Amino acid sequence: MVEQLRVTSADGTNLAVYVQGVMDAPTVVAVHGYPDNHQVWDGVAAILAKRLRVVTYDVRGTGESDKPAGSSAYLMDRLVEDLRAVLDAASPSAPVHLLAHDWGSIQSWPAVRDPSFRTRISSFTSISGPSLDQASAWLRSSHRHPGASARQLADSFYIAAFQLPVLPELAGRAGIIDRALALSSKIGRSAAAVDVEQTRTEADKINGLGMYRANFLTRLARPELTTTDIPVQVLAPRSDRFVSVPLQTEAPVPYVTNLRTRVISGGHWVVTDRPEVIASLTTEFIDHIEGAPETRGLRQARERRPGRFGGQLVVVTGGGRGIGRATALEFARHGADVIVADINDAAAAETVDELRKLGVDAAAYHLNVSDADAWEQFAKQVRVEHDVPDIIVNNAGIGMGGPFLGTSVQDWEKVLGVNVWGVIHGSRLFAKQMVERGQGGHIVNIASAAAFTPSRIYPAYATSKAAVLMLTECLRAELGREGIGVTAICPGFIDTDISKTTVHVGVGEAEQDKLRAHAVASYGRRNYTPERLAKHAVRAVARNKPVAVITAESHLFRAVGRFAPPLARQLSKLDLNKI
Numbered sequence: 001m002v003e004q005l006r007v008t009s010a011d012g013t014n015l016a017v018y019v020q021g022v023m024d025a026p027t028v029v030a031v032h033g034y035p036d037n038h039q040v041w042d043g044v045a046a047i048l049a050k051r052l053r054v055v056t057y058d059v060r061g062t063g064e065s066d067k068p069a070g071s072s073a074y075l076m077d078r079l080v081e082d083l084r085a086v087l088d089a090a091s092p093s094a095p096v097h098l099l100a101h102d103w104g105s106i107q108s109w110p111a112v113r114d115p116s117f118r119t120r121i122s123s124f125t126s127i128s129g130p131s132l133d134q135a136s137a138w139l140r141s142s143h144r145h146p147g148a149s150a151r152q153l154a155d156s157f158y159i160a161a162f163q164l165p166v167l168p169e170l171a172g173r174a175g176i177i178d179r180a181l182a183l184s185s186k187i188g189r190s191a192a193a194v195d196v197e198q199t200r201t202e203a204d205k206i207n208g209l210g211m212y213r214a215n216f217l218t219r220l221a222r223p224e225l226t227t228t229d230i231p232v233q234v235l236a237p238r239s240d241r242f243v244s245v246p247l248q249t250e251a252p253v254p255y256v257t258n259l260r261t262r263v264i265s266g267g268h269w270v271v272t273d274r275p276e277v278i279a280s281l282t283t284e285f286i287d288h289i290e291g292a293p294e295t296r297g298l299r300q301a302r303e304r305r306p307g308r309f310g311g312q313l314v315v316v317t318g319g320g321r322g323i324g325r326a327t328a329l330e331f332a333r334h335g336a337d338v339i340v341a342d343i344n345d346a347a348a349a350e351t352v353d354e355l356r357k358l359g360v361d362a363a364a365y366h367l368n369v370s371d372a373d374a375w376e377q378f379a380k381q382v383r384v385e386h387d388v389p390d391i392i393v394n395n396a397g398i399g400m401g402g403p404f405l406g407t408s409v410q411d412w413e414k415v416l417g418v419n420v421w422g423v424i425h426g427s428r429l430f431a432k433q434m435v436e437r438g439q440g441g442h443i444v445n446i447a448s449a450a451a452f453t454p455s456r457i458y459p460a461y462a463t464s465k466a467a468v469l470m471l472t473e474c475l476r477a478e479l480g481r482e483g484i485g486v487t488a489i490c491p492g493f494i495d496t497d498i499s500k501t502t503v504h505v506g507v508g509e510a511e512q513d514k515l516r517a518h519a520v521a522s523y524g525r526r527n528y529t530p531e532r533l534a535k536h537a538v539r540a541v542a543r544n545k546p547v548a549v550i551t552a553e554s555h556l557f558r559a560v561g562r563f564a565p566p567l568a569r570q571l572s573k574l575d576l577n578k579i
Helices: 038-048 076-090 103-113 132-140 146-155 157-162 167-173 176-185 202-207 209-221 245-250 275-289 296-303 322-333 345-357 372-385 409-437 459-482 509-526 530-542 552-563 565-571
Strands: 003-008 014-021 027-031 053-057 096-101 121-127 232-237 259-264 313-317 337-342 362-366 391-394 441-446 484-490 547-549
Touching: 003 076, 014 038, 014 076, 027 038, 027 076, 027 103, 038 053, 038 275, 053 076, 076 103, 076 209, 096 103, 096 275, 103 121, 103 132, 103 209, 121 275, 132 146, 132 209, 132 245, 146 245, 157 209, 167 202, 202 209, 232 245, 232 275, 245 259, 259 275, 259 296, 275 296, 275 409, 313 322, 313 409, 322 337, 322 345, 322 391, 322 530, 337 345, 345 362, 362 372, 372 409, 391 409, 409 441, 409 459, 409 484, 441 459, 441 530, 459 484, 459 547, 484 530, 530 547, 547 552, 552 565
Parallel strands: 027 053, 027 096, 096 121, 121 232, 232 259, 313 337, 313 391, 337 362, 391 441, 441 484, 484 547
Antiparallel strands: 003 014, 014 053
């Protein structure tokens, strides 16, 4: 049930205030931006209200609140006094947690920095709305980040247009602003996004222009730079076309002593597109401020550990040996904490020992990647005991040689169970966690040069790796909108234990040993180490490459398969075991 109040601000403006949720729980006050009204918070408020007391209100000029005329009525000081009046009425004796978006954040920053609000605000979560004063200082230091500053100025062209008299109002009444908003709201939108455009009135769009005219030029020209010790969490949508991630995350750094910044998936209207993500991250922050232990996510948002992957959590399957171990160690060298999953417990433990020597957190888990139930349990354990991983490396794999007609059903089930189903399970379970968390992530699938070319002696293995490559391309197409990158690593002949353990079907034990010895010698002569591959793989993740082709032979196989298929078919008839 939602209770509606009427609150009078210092200058006599009446504001429509809405209260819902658990009445004796901590209070969250949510402030909306332009050109919205309080209804933009409906999805978030419905989730928060299950545990918290939630207060929303129509900013002056919007919704059911009074609509004073003239730009002077929308000066920042008056907007701040409106917030004070709401706090006095909705939570007179207890401090509140402030949550704000767009112009709601912009007008909340002066209150957060005002000493008179220090006992009234327990925390502040800001989304897509930097402090104008901090933004001015950040832009003035553009020599430190010229590219980011230039992009932000280009994206802010509309602010200059809003300073013009009459024309913006005409554009609003002619529906031009509506069309521009409809187009921009599609950027970064999730598949489950809710359309709230119909909740905006013409008055919301027209009256809100007064905030731009009354405050922007003055604040940008004469910034008031003060520091606050109120805990602040910045949620910066990576696809926001109005407020860039650097501006949101870098501008407050010198002026907020207790700051956490998180880059999240979505566009400018992430509050309506992904309400469950906003509610979850806001609740996590509030719980900590109210006394709960700091979660890994909040610690990562606060610490900013050095390294390209500093503080991130990486899961590596088959991490006990070879490519898996080398990749785990390479991520650790770049600051990541690593979880090692392997069917060989002793090997996993050895990798963890090496990881800890690098000064990162590490843990080992037993996992048979072909076992769906084991995967379900493992994914749940990781989430509960550590957190949602930032990166999952589906590395575990086995080799299999021998002709198609000599490969039994059991052989096919074994190679596909590890090489394909292992990748499917890992991608499915951890991608789901990443999407729910809303902060993006990365999936790395180890394929092979065998994915590019047919082979008469490795049909099962080549088929499994071709499936991994195609699955990776499909996942990339689907998960990109969620901020999740997907990369296929396609190495050639890497000197690992797989040459010693590959099963060659349809031959006796003596011939099996002979074929393995030939492979070991061949891979040894090639002498391309897992450590070299790992450096390329980690670099590919940093650059979000779709496919990373590793080694000269892998490049050759890919080129021949793409540009000379008849030649690839002829090469596939060769028996490499006799070369």
